[in-house]
Amino acid sequence: MKFNQLFNLILLFTIFSCGEDNAQSFTNSDWLIPSSEVQDGGPGKDGIPSIDSPKFSSIDAIDFMSADDLIIGVWADGEIKGYPHPILDWHEIVNDQMGNQAFALTYCPLTGTAINWNRKLSNGETTTFGVSGKLYNNNLIPYDRETDSYWSQINLNCVNGDRVGEAASLFPIIETSWKTWKELFPDAEVLNTNTGFNRNYLQYPYGDYKTNNDRIIFPLSNLDNRLAAKDRVLGVSINDDWKAYPLSLFETPKVIHDRVGGEEIVVIGSQEKNFIVAYKNDNTTQFSIDLESLPIIAKDEMNNSLNILGQINNEQLEQPTSFMGYWFSFGAFYPDIEIYE
Amino acid sequence: MAKTVSFCSKVQFYTEIKIGIYYYVKMYTLGFILLPLYLVITINLQAQTCCTAGAPIASVLDVGSTVDQPLMIALSYEYNSVNRLVDQNSILENDPRTRSGQAWMVHFNYTINNKWAVSAILPWIQQGRNTLSEQETVSAFGDLILLGQYTPWSKKERKITIGLGMKLPSGVQNTRSDRNIVLSPDMQSGSGTSDFIGRFSFHQSHLFTQNLHFQTALNYRLNTTNAHFGDPDRINGRRFKFGNETTWTNMISYQTVVHTSFVTPEMGVQFRYTQANQEQGLAANNSGGFWLNYLMGIQLLFKENYLVRLSSTLPIWQDLEGLQITTDYRIGAQLRYLF
Numbered sequence: 093m094k095f096n097q098l099f100n101l102i103l104l105f106t107i108f109s110c111g112e113d114n115a116q117s118f119t120n121s122d123w124l125i126p127s128s129e130v131q132d133g134g135p136g137k138d139g140i141p142s143i144d145s146p147k148f149s150s151i152d153a154i155d156f157m158s159a160d161d162l163i164i165g166v167w168a169d170g171e172i173k174g175y176p177h178p179i180l181d182w183h184e185i186v187n188d189q190m191g192n193q194a195f196a197l198t199y200c201p202l203t204g205t206a207i208n209w210n211r212k213l214s215n216g217e218t219t220t221f222g223v224s225g226k227l228y229n230n231n232l233i234p235y236d237r238e239t240d241s242y243w244s245q246i247n248l249n250c251v252n253g254d255r256v257g258e259a260a261s262l263f264p265i266i267e268t269s270w271k272t273w274k275e276l277f278p279d280a281e282v283l284n285t286n287t288g289f290n291r292n293y294l295q296y297p298y299g300d301y302k303t304n305n306d307r308i309i310f311p312l313s314n315l316d317n318r319l320a321a322k323d324r325v326l327g328v329s330i331n332d333d334w335k336a337y338p339l340s341l342f343e344t345p346k347v348i349h350d351r352v353g354g355e356e357i358v359v360i361g362s363q364e365k366n367f368i369v370a371y372k373n374d375n376t377t378q379f380s381i382d383l384e385s386l387p388i389i390a391k392d393e394m395n396n397s398l399n400i401l402g403q404i405n406n407e408q409l410e411q412p413t414s415f416m417g418y419w420f421s422f423g424a425f426y427p428d429i430e431i432y433e
Numbered sequence: 434m435a436k437t438v439s440f441c442s443k444v445q446f447y448t449e450i451k452i453g454i455y456y457y458v459k460m461y462t463l464g465f466i467l468l469p470l471y472l473v474i475t476i477n478l479q480a481q482t483c484c485t486a487g488a489p490i491a492s493v494l495d496v497g498s499t500v501d502q503p504l505m506i507a508l509s510y511e512y513n514s515v516n517r518l519v520d521q522n523s524i525l526e527n528d529p530r531t532r533s534g535q536a537w538m539v540h541f542n543y544t545i546n547n548k549w550a551v552s553a554i555l556p557w558i559q560q561g562r563n564t565l566s567e568q569e570t571v572s573a574f575g576d577l578i579l580l581g582q583y584t585p586w587s588k589k590e591r592k593i594t595i596g597l598g599m600k601l602p603s604g605v606q607n608t609r610s611d612r613n614i615v616l617s618p619d620m621q622s623g624s625g626t627s628d629f630i631g632r633f634s635f636h637q638s639h640l641f642t643q644n645l646h647f648q649t650a651l652n653y654r655l656n657t658t659n660a661h662f663g664d665p666d667r668i669n670g671r672r673f674k675f676g677n678e679t680t681w682t683n684m685i686s687y688q689t690v691v692h693t694s695f696v697t698p699e700m701g702v703q704f705r706y707t708q709a710n711q712e713q714g715l716a717a718n719n720s721g722g723f724w725l726n727y728l729m730g731i732q733l734l735f736k737e738n739y740l741v742r743l744s745s746t747l748p749i750w751q752d753l754e755g756l757q758i759t760t761d762y763r764i765g766a767q768l769r770y771l772f
Contacts, residue, residue: 121611121612121613123612123613127612127613127614128615128664130614131614131615131617131671132610132614132615132616132617132620133617134617134619135530135564136530136562136563136564136567136569137564137566137567138529138564138565138566138567139529139530139562139564141527141529222566226612226614237566242612252612288527289527290518290525290526290527291520291525291756292520292523292756295520295755297718297719297755297756298718299718299755301718306715307715308713309712309713309717310671310712310713311670311671311713
């Protein structure tokens with residue numbers, strides 16, 4: 093009798109279990125990057141919420157930034173706006189528009205890379221980007237909400253989905269400290285904390301991650317020890333050649349005239365002011381450093397002023413593909429990257 | 434065989450019937466108040482979750498895991514709603530995520546003699562993660578738990594039990610998403626590791642009155658590192674370790690009789706501490722912390738051999754490392770059959 097009761101209990105449990113949703117999809121998808129090296133960060137798709145209706149304030153109204161906090165500058169049609177790291181740390185993507193320029197400012201806290209993507213895709217559709225919750229080499233994988241395709245931020249292309257293989261179209265940016273930003277653009281508007289989400293923007297969410305060279309959260313395909321992992325560098329790419337310019341090079345503010353991918357560029361930076369920018373220099377103009385009256389950062393032989401946005405004599409120098417980031421991320425994505433010495 | 438814990442032996446059952454009837458009139462009203470109150474509270478909770486990989490060990494072991502009958506089999510269900518976004522000790526709003534963990538468990542307990550007992554728990558785990566744009570569900574067998582318990586001291590109404598056990602990696606640790614990406618460790622049904630469990634409990638029957646019982650239990654789970662999470666063949670794989678967990682649970686229960694069944698409301702508090710998880714050998718940000726939980730439940734013993742237990746956990750305070758989505762409530766049900 094008791095064995096019958098035991099059998100009935102087990103049968104009951106089996107039926108109960110089988111009634112549950114065991115559905116799992118194991119559809120294999122094609123990835124341009126090794127899918128075994130793509131990590132699920134944990135929060136899930138859109139678990140880190142992008143900012144899709146950004147709100148801005150004047151500098152005087154911003155009270156959550158300290159002098160050394162970093163900020164990203166984006167400009168278009170004569171307008172410039174600032175996007176503080178302390179907000180980007182929590183949201184990673186801001187979908188915004190200035191004039192006709194629809195862009196997604198993508199930012200990965202783990203690689204320290206901010207890249208400004210064109211939201212208008214090659215088919216003419218304008219999309220928004222969200223945080224997929226997946227990472228490759230510790231780096232953000234945004235997805236476009238138009239086609240649900242997954243893009244690699246530092247790889248600069250679509251790596252999974254309908255748009256696989258399509259290259260990301262970029263807009264220029266600059267990165268600097270809050271202290272310098274206020275000198276550069278005292279009248280610019282800055283993204284404020286009215287994001288629609290309740291977060292502690294005064295607190296950096298990753299502890300000592302910015303400075304601890306041993307803390308790399310997920311596996312890397314290549315760990316390049318030529319520099320310390322968290323050294324901040326400007327990576328510049330032209331014609332598939334990559335070169336890194338460490339911020340420490342600019343302990344003394346300077347102008348570097350260099351060639352990348354067969355093209356002339358000028359790289360200007362200051363460790364104290366906490367910025368490095370690169371522009372194409374097709375005319376091989378010789379610039380000299382001049383930080384006396386920001387946003388002017390250099391003068392040419394004719395004493396014409398070049399500002400930090402690459403504007404000189406009503407001309408706009410072209411910014412090559414370039415962005416700041418932790419050294420380890422460039423070493424992981426582009427093992428052949430050259431370091432300027 | 435010494436009858437150690439409360440009402441589970443037949444002899445003690447009928448003895449306590451007499452005692453119970455004595456208190457019947459007094460407790461009848463109390464029972465009628467507590468039971469509906471309990472049901473109202475649990476039913477009105479809004480469903481949501483959090484689970485570490487594998488079975489929710491502590492909650493299974495915390496109460497009533499020691500029985501006097503030679504053989505016990507229990508079927509348990511737990512729903513763990515993880516929908517509270519907490520920044521250290523501040524509850525935040527507007528989180529786009531919901532998480533849930535469900536566990537169906539078969540629990541065997543065999544009492545060898547008045548000193549020794551062994552237990553095994555085999556769970557079936559379902560993890561759920563929902564955001565505004567994606568719903569993911571994983572269902573699979575979880576990690577098998579084996580536990581040996583020893584009673585070094587037992588005296589009439591008091592009993593001390595210590596236990597040692599293991600959590601074995603029978604669960605799945607490489608479930609993939611529909612894009613063929615291995616899901617995060619907390620979404621797997623198993624941790625892929627062999628972990629160790631230590632337990633100490635003290636039970637006091639008939640505290641102050643014949644009907645009041647008290648139990649305190651300390652559980653410790655020592656977790657090990659999964660050096661190849663999700664991909665055992667990859668040399669430079671993801672090294673992940675769930676933080677070690679300590680729980681200290683204190684429960685009081687009041688045994689009464691309603692009609693011919695024993696009805697035992699119970700309540701208590703639980704202190705829970707987990708260390709931070711580890712990624713690549715270093716403490717992971719935004720994991721680990723301290724929780725203070727309020728526990729409430731009720732047991733119904735009927736037809737001599739059947740026991741039904743309903744339980745719930747409500748976090749009443751937490752101090753967590755960084756920002757975490759954490760449990761906002763847990764409910765459970767268990768049906769035990771005593772041979």
